[in-house]
Amino acid sequence: MAEQGSTVELYIYDLTNGLASLLSPSIIGRQIEGVWHTGVVAYGREFFFGGGGISSCAPGGTQLGPPHRVEALGQTFVPFQVFADYLQGLSATTYSPSSYNLLEHNCNHFSEEIAQFLCSAHIPKHIVAQPEELLAPSTRAAVQALLDNLVPHGPQMIYTNGARHRQDSPDYLTLNTQIEEARAASQELDARRSTLAEKLARKERRRDKKRKKQQRERGDAPPDDDDDDMAEAVEAAGAPEELSRAGPSSDALAAEADERRQDELRKRSRDPPIVFSDIDAVQEYEKLAKALEGAPLSPEDRQSLDELQQYLVQGEGSWVLGDDFLAFVGRLLNEPSLSSEVRVALLRCLAAGALRDDVSLLLHQDRRHHALLNYAAAVDTHPPAEQHALALFLCNLFENISSSEWLLYISEWEHNGQPLSNIRATTKVCVHSCLSADLELRDVGTALMHNIATKEVKTVVFDEVCVELAMALLQLLQWAPGEEHLWRACKALARFVAHSQDVPQLVAMIGPDPSAFR
Incomplete structure (x- = not known):
């Protein structure tokens, strides 16, 4: 059965909220319409890249407020889980937090990348090319000055490269908390968030359990039945001890179980592939x-x-x-x-x-x-x-x-x-x-x-x-x-x-x- 497609849109924000168009001639000697930040909306979420790495929120839910304009990019039929795995790979490689650069490797390059991935679309060329047009040594300092003057609280409000260098206001902290809560509520992302950590934690727990057992057999340590009982209970539940304490939410666990059931149903319903499993x-x-x-x-x-x-x-x-x-x-x-x-x-x-x-x-x-x-x-x-x-x-x-x-x-x-x-x-x-x-x-x-x-x-x-x-x-x-x-x-x-x-x-x-x- 054909899968339901998801609409893909580009949310375009002007970091200066219209002031760039008015003041850019006096600051950098020519007029620019805006200083652009973009995010791609698909699967009911907005995905964007900044100094904190790849993030997502409800559409229009960043501290920038409503977008300056929205452009339709097309439809995607890429399954969400494939997209989530793809983002996980990007976040560990080309779009890690440390790779962010305000002018040369920013949110717009990320939007272009995932627009291509989702539906073979491009974002407007002038948005991607804007930093290159402004990268001449004679204008670099002016561009930075423009951002410092026009973007509320400086560009670090949106773009940071590593830690933020400003004091977070109570309003910002409240809003940021709301964004994080919305992100945590995304079942699809939560369902996959701890796969690698889970494997590592299970392996380490088995080693620790074996080490304690050997110590008890040698008489080097007293038995610790409570810890062993807890480890066995956690193992039976299929989650590492660290996660059982901090724990994914019940919604996340339910989503993960549902995803596994869906994957299993898809595997059972499809024609068995012809593979060569005798390879050693x-x-x-x-x-x-x-x-x-x-x-x-x-x-x-x-x-x-x-x-x-x-x-x-x-x-x-x-x-x-x-x-x-x-x-x-x-x-x-x-x-x-x-x-x-x-x-x-x-x-x-x-x-x-x-x-x-x-x-x-x-x-x-x-x-x-x-x-x-x-x-x-x-x-x-x-x-x-x-x-x-x-x-x-x-x-x-x-x-x-x-x-x-x-x-x-x-x-x-x-x-x-x-x-x-x-x-x-x-x-x-x-x-x-x-x-x-x-x-x-x-x-x-x-x-x-x-x-x-x-x-x-x-x-x-x-x-x-x-x-x-x-x-x-x-x-x-x-x-x-x-x-x-x-x-x-x-x-x-x-x-x-x-x-x-x-x-x-x-x-x-x-x-x-x-x-x-x-």
């Missing part, structure tokens, strides 16, 4: 480590390799993969001095990790550099072994709903002078693999084609690629493939017929006759 994560990591022996690795590279070992071999959560991990992946995939064996081993490690339900948190960190999908878009230039490992990685990402949805995002970026998106890179790997003369690659390619076609997404996602995928299937059917590949192709083609009005016409013109496959 430990063996693949050992192959990668051996292939990198003697390679000139920096200390950062070795740290990332150790993080991968913790993730794949020791079974730690994706939280162990640091902010530089995907940069490390990009270097290995694109460094010409490294052997193809390194890239194959790395991709097979990723294919093993793709089967885990927390891999989506890693994928969303690739939003800025697109290391994985830029490499995927050049699939036809890679050696056969790399092509197979790459297709295996993409295919296994369909094991979980959130990672499969990441593969089908339609927001674009520029690569080698051409527009590229997640779904276009995925489509290219799929078509190339399906039509390969290599039967092993074709096997993975037809599985990937099946997974894409049976994915329950909005028809708009397939508008630009549906015909391309269907043409590949029709060509494959002309080759009289084996029964397993034939079944996957026919099932995928039937789904594409439902997704696009153009596909039935292609079948009628090109053939084969559907009755031949009764």
